Amino acid sequence: MSKLAGKVAVVTGASKGIGAAIAKGLAKEGAAVVVNYASSKAGAEAVVAAITAAGGRAVAVQGDVSDAAQAQGLIEAAVKQFGKLDVLVNNSGVYEFAALEEITEAHYRRLFDVNVLGVLLASQAASKHLGEGGTIINISSAITHVHTPSAAVYAGTKGALNAVSGVLANELAPRKIRVNTVSPGFVVTEGTHTAGVVGSDMETSLVAQTPLGRAGQPDDIAGVVAFLASDDARWLTGEVITASGGIR
Ligand code: NAP
Numbered sequence: 597m598s599k600l601a602g603k604v605a606v607v608t609g610a611s612k613g614i615g616a617a618i619a620k621g622l623a624k625e626g627a628a629v630v631v632n633y634a635s636s637k638a639g640a641e642a643v644v645a646a647i648t649a650a651g652g653r654a655v656a657v658q659g660d661v662s663d664a665a666q667a668q669g670l671i672e673a674a675v676k677q678f679g680k681l682d683v684l685v686n687n688s689g690v691y692e693f694a695a696l697e698e699i700t701e702a703h704y705r706r707l708f709d710v711n712v713l714g715v716l717l718a719s720q721a722a723s724k725h726l727g728e729g730g731t732i733i734n735i736s737s738a739i740t741h742v743h744t745p746s747a748a749v750y751a752g753t754k755g756a757l758n759a760v761s762g763v764l765a766n767e768l769a770p771r772k773i774r775v776n777t778v779s780p781g782f783v784v785t786e787g788t789h790t791a792g793v794v795g796s797d798m799e800t801s802l803v804a805q806t807p808l809g810r811a812g813q814p815d816d817i818a819g820v821v822a823f824l825a826s827d828d829a830r831w832l833t834g835e836v837i838t839a840s841g842g843i844r
Pocket of ligand 1: 608609610611612613614615632633634635636637639659660661662687688689690691710714735736737738779780781782783784785786787788
């Protein structure tokens with residue numbers, strides 16, 4: 597039985613990496629999915645094609661979540677395309693690593709704009725359409741407690757996101773909208789390749805600290821998100837689930 601049949605989901609940053617796996621995972625459970633991207637149109641279209649080929653429903657929608665008008669446009673596009681909204685997955689995120697002496701205002705603003713403001717803007721736009729049983733799932737990071745060196749700003753954004761998630765869980769609970777957070781450990785993605793983590797000493801160290809003894813894969817996260825989006829998680833709100841192979 598498909599757990600998300602009849603549901604409509606928006607997954608931000610779904611053109612690649614963890615977001616692409618989440619979009620496919622939600623579609624596999626029966627949801628119609630809006631595959632958001634910022635710049636990777638071809639990547640988003642490939643995700644839509646994979647979902648459609650498997651018999652699902654999906655559409656690619658461009659939008660920078662850190663821009664209020666574009667975040668709103670993304671949510672409006674979902675409602676226009678599929679008639680309603682049930683699930684928002686705030687997955688879009690940017691990371692780059694900088695030691696304390698290398699931190700710049702631009703680095704700080706870029707990461708906080710996408711990772712924190714982007715979540716607030718997309719959630720604000722979505723909350724106008726989410727009804728009873730609606731849900732928001734935020735993708736944070738285990739880095740908030742693993743405390744990897746050279747990640748002060750990135751970890752700061754995700755710590756802020758955890759606090760935002762907790763507040764929104766309480767704020768939206770009277771409307772029976774659930775808000776939960778998934779905190780992945782290290783996951784092999786396009787982003788972690790580009791950031792130079794894959795194949796680096798940082799990866800070796802993170803895998804060595806991971807009790808289950810391997811790097812995470814995007815599908816390891818997608819299943820947790822599909823569970824949180826489903827009625828099986830109807831009594832969960834304000835939770836932070838660390839999906840990390842045990843590193844904490
Ligand atoms: P990724 O491979 O770099 O993909 C990032 C996605 O975010 C892309 O689809 C990108 O779209 C989108 N994006 C970036 N800026 C955006 C913006 N302003 N508006 C809308 N979309 C935007 O990243 P990932 O490794 O899969 O990470 C996904 C999420 O998991 C992030 O929140 C990250 O912080 C979190 N996370 C990752 C790891 C890890 O080890 N990979 C661990 C813990 C947490 P375009 O490609 O179109 O630009």
